[in-house]
Amino acid sequence: MSGRVGDLSEQQQKKLNEFRQNLSDDLSPRHDDHYLLRWLRARKFDLSKSEKMLRDHLIFRKQMNIDGILDWNPPEVLPKYMPGGICGHHKDGGIIWIEPYGRIDPKGIVRSCNKSDFVRYKTKFCEIILKDFQEQSKKLGKIVDDVIVIVDLDTIEYHHIWQPLVDAYNAAFTMFEANYPEVLKICFVLNAPSMVSAGFSLIKPFLSEDTTHKIKFLKSNQLQVLLEYIDPDQLPKAYGGTRTDSNGCPQCKDEICWGGKVPRSYYVNKELQEIENLQKVSIPSKSSHYVKLEITEENSVISWDFNSDEAIIFGIFKKNKAEKEKEKDLKIIQSKAKYNSNQVPESGKIVCIQVGLYVLTFENTNILQSKSVRYNVEVRPPMNENTTKAKEHCNETSVHPSCNHCSAIG
Structure with missing residues (x-):
């Protein structure tokens, strides 16, 4: 049994009922079975671990004012120069997130915002994705609950693995692992040079075993694999699909930020x-x-x-x-x-x-x-x-x- 709505064993259903009862003091009507099962699957239906994880998440939402995060404006440098963006939907209806990491200016980003803003910016996109799940579920008449991530390492060099930026990403990964379980469908890594193994070793300790197994490095067959999950009209032309933005750009720059050198005028970290x-x-x-x-x-x-x-x-x-x-x-x-x-x-x-x-x-x-x-x-x-x-x-x-x-x- 998958542990999802409509595919539960008798024991899983029993644990779901007990889980809901244990958390009744903190739950609201929007916390349906589908929501609760995400936390149970994340901890392999261990009730005590799942309960702690969810309660910690509810505290996190209050401490970080997550319910108001969609109205939060991040430092301007992040939407203008932080690579990444939502671009289309995969075949099962979930969002596609594309991040051309090789175009990032590590020192420019870190010196233009603090780590908490960096993590909050990533958290905001997590909430945008959850909102899109709800809209897609209503539109398609089925549960939509996962995202495909494409990380493009084209043009990456050793200076991109700068420790303060790695620290910021690790903090974001830690936040994601603790608060958005069972959201990642698969992560494709494109154009990865041999040096990436060193960078991945710095990040891997902050990822769960389940997440690590969902990371796939693609090489010569990348287009064939991507098209197994994504229709051509949802994949940017720059990656072999047919999608362009409103200006006809094959990189879909209206939807995806492609980074670039951060002007020093954005630097805010003062002595x-x-x-x-x-x-x-x-x-x-x-x-x-x-x-x-x-x-x-x-x-x-x-x-x-x-x-x-x-x-x-x-x-x-x-x-x-x-x-x-x-x-x-x-x-x-x-x-x-x-x-x-x-x-x-x-x-x-x-x-x-x-x-x-x-x-x-x-x-x-x-x-x-x-x-x-x-x-x-x-x-x-x-x-x-x-x-x-x-x-x-x-x-x-x-x-x-x-x-x-x-x-x-x-």
Whole structure:
């Protein structure tokens, strides 16, 4: 049995019923059987693992304001220079995503937006794809729930595998794996040179075994394989199909961004010395530095900026009461990860959907030497009557940097 609606074993149906009952406090009418089965299949119908995965996802949606992400305008550099786009539908009705990664300007992208905006941009497209699934399902009269990804590595060189950009992609992959299970149908990689094995080894640890098996490297037979899944009128002419955009472009540039060199005028990552109230700490080898914040109002926003003289481990945890605890006893809000903030300053924000003690941790895993970290951490108030009024002057599709409302929800 496939574990999909209409194709469940007696045991799978029993687990689906129990899964729904266990999550009844958090579910809404839109969480139908098809939705729940995605999470069960992702964890091989292990109820405890599936429940944790879905509950973590629902928290993620609140913390990152995902329900409002379709109205979010990303930094202009991303839609103008970040390669990729939705182009047509495959034979089963799902979206086709094409990403000509070899045309990316790694340093230009990373220096023109922070990692959180990069990940949020990728998340927005995930939500666009889910919305298209619903529309296609109604149009075709059947469930449409998967996407074909085509990654084109033509013109890729070693400088494209720049660690800060790899970090940004790994964060996006981690987000995708945790929050959009059972969405990828297959990923075709085109024009891959031999050097790609090194780059893939950096990304592979962030992918599940199931996702890894869906990645197919195509060579001389690429058109034959693509046409097994995609009709010619849905495949750009540049890849052997017949599709062009409204201007007759064979690369469908109206739908797919083909990257390019990012003008320096887009660079926004400034030196941290420009930030007020900057703290500097030296973290001994095999030690951690903790920044503790008592959050007394729900939906307050924690924002941070930091850099270091060497790569550093950063994560965010929470405890309900403001008392000393070991890190292992704290709830994970943002998993610890390695940040190459010695190359590019790091910044981000998160919404605190619950009150309590939040702990930001900087960890030095080096066994021989200390590391220096410079950081600034702020707590912004939650949306209230004043910020709600302030929102009235904000266009739904624009963000005003000087506006408290805009700066709070990003």
